[in-house]
Amino acid sequence: MILALYCPDIAQNAGTTIRTGACLGVPVHIIEPAGFPVAAAAFRRAGMDYLDAAGFVRHASFDAFDAARRAEGRRLVLFTTTGAAAYTDFAFAPTDALLFGRESAGVPEAVHEAADARVTIPMRPGLRALNVAVSAAMGLGEALRQTGGFPSPAPAR
Secondary structure: OEEEEEOOOOHHHHHHHHHHHHHHOOOEEEEOOOOOOOOOHHHHHHHHHHOOOOOEEEEOOHHHHHHHHHHOOOOEEEEOOOOOEEHHHOOOOOOOEEEEOEOOOEOOHHHHHHOOEEEEOOOOOOOOOOOHHHHHHHHHHHHHHHHOOOOOOOOOO
């Protein structure tokens, strides 16, 4: 399983998602262009020391990401406010690529069309969306729960 962020706007959200991926053993893919310099010191600060522990992959474009995930046989599961099914009702697979959109604009129609599935996190009416890092953690948690993919806990001391 992998987490992917489509053209993220906010370095701190990407850093939080990378930290989540590192702690849960799930690689995080950043699809560029991002709204911040991905290689800059500020981004490394947002990812803290977890950036080195994460399986962190950069893609120059959605097309490059899409080609790579197809070559690996990964189903693309897009989390979107316009998803057809609640993410808790969706059957995840261990090889899925979980894609989360840009904070300011989500993803373009071409990305919607490329998705194998579109799911949503149910929310109260009238509210726009959850923070992308929160959404990624919720979606990944459910996908790992369903697939038995959580890492083994450290032995008690």
